[in-house]
């Protein structure tokens with residue numbers, strides 16, 4: 474990754490953030506390494522917020538959306554169990570930060586964003602940082618049929634229900650992590666598909682996400 478606008482101060486703040494995430498229970502070394510190396514401040518447009526970019530809090534990124542708090546990013550990524558070379562579909566590119574975490578871990582990332590301005594901005598940002606990911610503008614409910622199946626699928630917005638298209642696009646032995654719930658608070662579901670294609674769900678706790686938007690909503 475090229476990180477020309479990174480500096481020692483940010484690097485120091487990231488080391489502290491990694492320590493905090495470790496204390497909160499994140500143990501996947503590769504997830505912690507990725508978070509330790511990615512300049513999160515560069516994913517936040519409003520430079521007035523940069524001083525707080527390594528606090529464990531979400532920030533607005535425009536279009537009424539937010540970059541998730543680092544603990545949530547770490548928790549979802551840890552649940553996903555990503556290894557190098559895996560094909561990963563992300564729903565909700567947003568700032569591109571989570572995309573960057575997955576790409577840094579060596580995943581082949583396909584990411585879909587429903588708001589065009591965010592899609593354009595995150596695609597440019599990932600390119601500038603030298604991170605390889607394929608970013609699409611579209612509706613995540615449908616997944617990405619042309620590139621299915623995926624070894625892993627990660628949804629970073631709160632879905633009212635588990636979209637069947639995403640379950641269908643999950644490869645055998647695949648894992649899908651998705652916050653599901655109608656209100657402000659969602660349950661983090663880990664959906665696994667075994668080698669025979671049998672699907673199993675586990676509840677991994679409660680989280681707060683911006684809602685997943687339907688086809689006709691403008692958010």
Ligand code: SAH
Pocket residue numbers: 538539540541564565566567568569570571572585586587588591611612613614629630683684685686687
């Ligand atoms: N992963 C992002 C989190 C952004 S918040 C990051 O690291 O910054 C969730 C994102 O999901 C928002 O950008 C929102 O616009 C997007 N979104 C909501 N509904 C969607 C849908 N149906 N398809 C694709 N993206 C969607």
